[in-house]
Amino acid sequence: MKVDVLVIGGGSAGLAAAVTAARTGARTLLVERNGLLGGMGTAALVHTFCGLYLLDGDRAEIANPGISSEIAERMERATGLGPVKMGRVWVLPQHPVEFASLSDRLIREAGVDLLFHSELVSLEPGWRAEVVCRGARRVIEADSVIDASGDAVGAEFLMGAAEPTEAVRLQRPAYVCGVQGVSGELNSLELSGRIVEGMRAGALTKAALGMHFRASGRAGEIFGTLDLSGEEQGAYDPTDPACLSAIEVAGREVASQVVAYLRDHQRGWGGAYIAHWPIRAGVRESRRWRGRATLTGEEVLAGATHEDDVAWATWPLELRETNRGPKLRYLKDARAAGIPAGALQADGFERLFVAGRCLSCDHEAQASIRVMGTCFATGEAAGRMAVEGVPGGS
Ligand SMILES: Cc1cc2nc3c(=O)[nH]c(=O)nc-3n(C[C@H](O)[C@H](O)[C@H](O)COP(=O)(O)OP(=O)(O)OC[C@H]3O[C@@H](n4cnc5c(N)ncnc54)[C@H](O)[C@@H]3O)c2cc1C
Structure with a gap:
């Protein structure tokens, strides 16, 4: 199979990248290992779009039209x-069911070729990629590649192209589930007070405090989010299947205990039950690409701009290095910071772009640019560069 643009991963960034590239006239193929688009916003049930709007302001103004x-x-x-204002930020509540459906429609309308249930398993400069579906391999040749896998999987195949973060500082994971039957x-x-009581009474474990x-x-529907340490069975490593497995199991176990406890002890929860599990636990940070430029947290906080900016970051640095809630650091005297084209270009490779939570930035900047509103914008910018070239570059 030969295409102009191959997009790896159909999360917020990959969706935007593929739609943009196809609308610009390129034959575009999107490969996604799950059976639905939206990434963390559907598979992990993350249910709020952050980073869509400029910081502050009396009304919600889209940062990246x-x-x-x-x-x-x-x-x-x-x-x-x-949109809803929460302190200095505007957010948009989103429903994962609707996100998956509107993504299908966007992809179809734009004429993107889509391969679900297809996992990228190799990538060679040129570009030549292999995906596997149910044990069968398929070779794809592409003029340009966009890695929107969230985990920078392409960088793993092109040895040494990823930027590591020390395990102890990685943003912690969380497990989101759907609960119904609450009146x-x-x-x-x-x-939260009831959960503390349950823990003190010995009915709940300490991990329940993260819920x-x-x-x-929607009537009667609630999302439960359990912040996890990621250290359920040793050091946190979001690319290690044993670690990921422990997170999935712990997420279900603790969430089940909490809902069962609240059913017996909380007014209105007598008929509560867990209606759905996510397809996967939520991972905020794993691998990142090393790009021609690396966006830093200091630049984001200062609202810095660059000559080759292609998108705006507006979300504060939302640091979640423990499972005891976020530490927020806001941009100073600015409503947005520029994201340069260089942070979306893999260093040392031609026609290889990157978007979303695995673009080239430091750990602090990732705490801002990972939100879905910003992922749409970097995806769109990568999709455009893959077809039209880099602004001011070759
Ligand atoms: C618990 C939690 C809470 C969050 N809260 C918010 C919030 O309130 N608001 C907000 O805006 N953001 C929030 N975020 C951040 C946000 O959800 C993610 O950072 C964002 O969705 C990342 O988008 P992405 O497209 O870069 O990557 P992802 O959403 O991770 O998508 C990557 C896609 O690539 C696919 N993929 C990966 N590898 C391969 C492969 N080898 N082959 C084929 N496909 C592959 C995956 O299946 C996935 O669909 C939260 C994140 C978590 C985990």
Whole structure:
């Protein structure tokens, strides 16, 4: 199979990259190992779009007009919910079910060729890639490649192209599940207090303290999010299958205990049950590409701009180096910071682009640029560069 642009991974970034490249006239193939698009926003049930809007302001202003605006509008129509201000940031509640469906439509309308259930297993300069579906290999030749895999899998195949973060600083994972059968208003503070009581009474383990709940916007439906340490069986390594397996099992075990406890002890929870598990636990940070430029947290905080900026980052540095909640560091005197084209270009390789949470940046900057609103924007920029070239470059 021969294409102009191969996009690896159909999360927020890959979706935007593939749609943009196809709309620009390129024959575009998107390969995704799951059977739905949206990445963490569907498979891990992450249910809020952050980074869509400029920081501060009396109204929600889209930071990166383009695909972000289209996705936001479609999501608002699907859920009936608009942007919400939380302190200095605006966010858009999103529903994973709607995200998967609107992604299918965007891909179909743009004319992207799509291979679900296809995992990239090799990548060689040229570009020649291999994907595996149910044991069968398929070779793909492409003029340009965009790695939007979240885990920089392409960098792993092209040895030494990834930038490691020390395990102890990696943003911690979380496990999100869907809960139904709860009646009445959701009082998050009261629920947290009840979980503490359960732990003190010896009915819940300490890990249960990481659980919090948010209404989905649909009658009777709640999302439960359990922040995990990632160290359920040793040092946290989001690329190690044994570590990932422990996270999945711990997520289900602790979430089940918490919901069972609340069923017996919390008003309105007598009929509560876990209605669905995610396809996978949520991983915030794993591998990142080493690019021609590396965006730093200091640049984001300073609202720095660069000559070759292709997208705006607006989300604060949301550091989650422990499972005891986020530490937020806001941009100073700026509503956005520039993301340079160089951070979306793999260092040392021609026509190899990268987008989303694995683009080239340091650990601190990743704590801002990983949010889905920003992933749409970097995906769109990578899709455009793959077809039209790099601004001001060859
Ligand atoms: C618990 C949690 C809470 C979060 N909260 C928020 C929030 O409230 N708001 C927000 O905006 N962001 C939030 N984030 C961050 C955000 O969800 C992610 O950083 C973002 O979705 C990343 O998008 P991406 O496209 O870069 O990668 P991903 O969403 O990880 O998508 C990568 C895709 O590539 C596919 N893939 C990977 N390897 C291969 C391969 N070899 N072959 C084929 N396909 C492959 C994967 O299956 C996946 O679909 C949260 C993240 C987590 C984990």
